[in-house]
Amino acid sequence: MSTEPQHTPYQKPALEFKSTTYSVPVLIPYTHDLTVIEHQLQQKINQAPEFFRNSPILIDLQELNKQSTSLNVAECIGLLRKLALLPIGIRGGLNDQNEAALALDIPKISAQQNISHQETAQKLEKITPEPESEPETPEQPITRLVTQPVRSGQRVYAHGDLIVLAQVSAGAEIMAEGNIHVYGILRGRALAGIQGNTEARIFCSDLQAELISIAGNYKISEDLDESVRNKPVQIYLNDLALIIQDL
Amino acid sequence: MARIIVVTSGKGGVGKTTTSAAIAMGLAKKGHKTAVIDFDVGLRNLDLIMGCERRVVYDLVNVINGEATLNQALIRDKRCNQLYILPASQTRDKDALTIEGVGKVLEELAKDFKYVVCDSPAGIEKGATLAMYFADDAFVVTNPEVSSVRDSDRMLGILASKSKRAENNEEPIKEYLLLTRYSPDRVKLGEMLSVEDVQEILSLHLLGVIPESKSVLNASNSGIPVILDEKSDAGQAYDDVVARYLGEDRPHRFIDEEKKGLFGKLFRSK
Numbered sequence A: 001m002s003t004e005p006q007h008t009p010y011q012k013p014a015l016e017f018k019s020t021t022y023s024v025p026v027l028i029p030y031t032h033d034l035t036v037i038e039h040q041l042q043q044k045i046n047q048a049p050e051f052f053r054n055s056p057i058l059i060d061l062q063e064l065n066k067q068s069t070s071l072n073v074a075e076c077i078g079l080l081r082k083l084a085l086l087p088i089g090i091r092g093g094l095n096d097q098n099e100a101a102l103a104l105d106i107p108k109i110s111a112q113q114n115i116s117h118q119e120t121a122q123k124l125e126k127i128t129p130e131p132e133s134e135p136e137t138p139e140q141p142i143t144r145l146v147t148q149p150v151r152s153g154q155r156v157y158a159h160g161d162l163i164v165l166a167q168v169s170a171g172a173e174i175m176a177e178g179n180i181h182v183y184g185i186l187r188g189r190a191l192a193g194i195q196g197n198t199e200a201r202i203f204c205s206d207l208q209a210e211l212i213s214i215a216g217n218y219k220i221s222e223d224l225d226e227s228v229r230n231k232p233v234q235i236y237l238n239d240l241a242l243i244i245q246d247l
Numbered sequence B: 001m002a003r004i005i006v007v008t009s010g011k012g013g014v015g016k017t018t019t020s021a022a023i024a025m026g027l028a029k030k031g032h033k034t035a036v037i038d039f040d041v042g043l044r045n046l047d048l049i050m051g052c053e054r055r056v057v058y059d060l061v062n063v064i065n066g067e068a069t070l071n072q073a074l075i076r077d078k079r080c081n082q083l084y085i086l087p088a089s090q091t092r093d094k095d096a097l098t099i100e101g102v103g104k105v106l107e108e109l110a111k112d113f114k115y116v117v118c119d120s121p122a123g124i125e126k127g128a129t130l131a132m133y134f135a136d137d138a139f140v141v142t143n144p145e146v147s148s149v150r151d152s153d154r155m156l157g158i159l160a161s162k163s164k165r166a167e168n169n170e171e172p173i174k175e176y177l178l179l180t181r182y183s184p185d186r187v188k189l190g191e192m193l194s195v196e197d198v199q200e201i202l203s204l205h206l207l208g209v210i211p212e213s214k215s216v217l218n219a220s221n222s223g224i225p226v227i228l229d230e231k232s233d234a235g236q237a238y239d240d241v242v243a244r245y246l247g248e249d250r251p252h253r254f255i256d257e258e259k260k261g262l263f264g265k266l267f268r269s270k
Helices: A034-047 A062-066 A073-082 A095-103 A117-127 B016-029 B046-050 B060-064 B099-112 B126-133 B146-161 B184-188 B195-202 B214-222 B233-245 B262-268
Strands: A056-060 A086-091 A144-146 A155-158 A162-164 A173-176 A180-186 A189-192 A202-207 A211-214 A217-220 A233-238 A241-246 B003-008 B034-038 B083-086 B115-119 B137-142 B174-182 B205-211
Touching: A034 A073, A056 A073, A073 A086, A073 A095, A086 A095, A144 A155, A155 A162, A162 A173, A173 A180, A180 A189, A189 A202, A202 A211, A211 A233, A211 A241, A217 A241, B003 B016, B003 B126, B016 B034, B016 B046, B016 B083, B016 B115, B016 B137, B016 B174, B016 B214, B016 B233, B034 B046, B034 B099, B046 B083, B046 B214, B060 B099, B099 B115, B099 B126, B115 B126, B126 B146, B137 B146, B137 B195, B146 B174, B146 B195, B174 B195, B195 B205, B205 B233, B214 B233
Parallel strands: A056 A086, A144 A162, A155 A173, A162 A180, A173 A189, A180 A202, A189 A211, B003 B115, B003 B137, B034 B083, B034 B115, B137 B174, B174 B205
Antiparallel strands: A202 A233, A211 A217, A233 A241
16 A cells, blocks of 8 residues: 655645555465474575565465464564564464464454465465565566667566567567567567466567567477568467467 | 767678778868777787888787876877877787776877777677777678678677666767678679668668778778778768768768769660
8 A cells, every 4th residue: 555645735635545466475384383484484585685685574374274283473473573574464363363463563464365375385486586576666567668679689578568669680589478569570589478478479560580489389480481471460379379360 | 078989890801990990080181189999909900901000119908007108109190190099909818908997098088089989809709898888979880791780780789788878878879880891783683782671670870881892902901091092982982971970961872883884885785
């Protein structure tokens, strides 16, 4: 949630409520033994100290409480703070656990829109090896706009969609986790859905690419049909087959 | 403040040194105080093309190492007193160049000169990246064939991302295309890329087309920048390039086949 302060002499609202969605690392303890947790957590933090420093973190107790072992929430929060993590919520806790958290100003977060635990765990695993990603920035896909030609030997990576308004030269490589749009001639390599998004598409106004790929399924220049070459096309995936279609 | 021009290409043998010598002489002849620096440490050539190889005492590496002052190392051209040459060292390699050292030399030159022309070595390694790092303008020298065009494209990418201007988020380096060793006859036969082909691939402002010419080799061998050969087509083409760079509007020449005279026409029409 964010508030927007406004200082005007008029009778305008001084604040506003908005809602926002963003990703936070979730800690899922599998044991109530805090010394074991501390040891393993410290190891994880050592792999990417910058990523974890002052990172918000959510404690998820659903898994642990299934085992009918009970974790001392107050001590757990103390441990996290000691390791420079900032717990911002607890979910899946029992009543007394929630109360203990609230006493330390940690709110209970409803566990309804949970993704399955496995996925959450994987997500955390995925983020860990990239210490350069800023924990403060919401990990929403961001569209990247490139207005200059992408020259031979250059690589452009977009975490969301990628829009290139100029040409992509032979020997250049453009990659996006989402869709790719090229409004100049596409002569280089274009790889969309690079993290496995099979719904990603490539759009270009003139297809002369060296290689096109969606979610790892690729075609090289030699395999491109003459009927689609030098034409405006879209490329998408249908049952793991690349479909190239006139626009 | 001087304007720093880098003459670069990526590929070797396309005419960087010939171009550096010609445009430096051209700018100086128009009355602008100009220095031309050879960055090809270890493979020094510019002094030969400029015809001052017998007057080299100190070089760029000496100045960077503080073994000589800039004034000791600069060689004044005998034909044009506005032109100075800073030769490269032949006994060292490119590791002798440092970014701080080059920066200091260029800063000192900039106080006194109007234009500083940096003759880049081939490749994309240290010598080439240092030659272009401080540049304001880049002359990208390209031959009308695919590998030269691809290397130029690569160089343009490096210019756009690894220069001082790019790193400080300043206005990017101004890039100009110079198509050299162009032969309209061979383009017509389909043996060479045309001006349009090259421009379509590189999408770059064309500063000039230098025709393939015997006069270039003759000029190099005798140590006279080809721009001084006013009768030659290549000399005139470089003169156009300098004029266009300085803002004059001159139509492009040497792109089409030479018009045959009456006799040529008669004999050709079989």
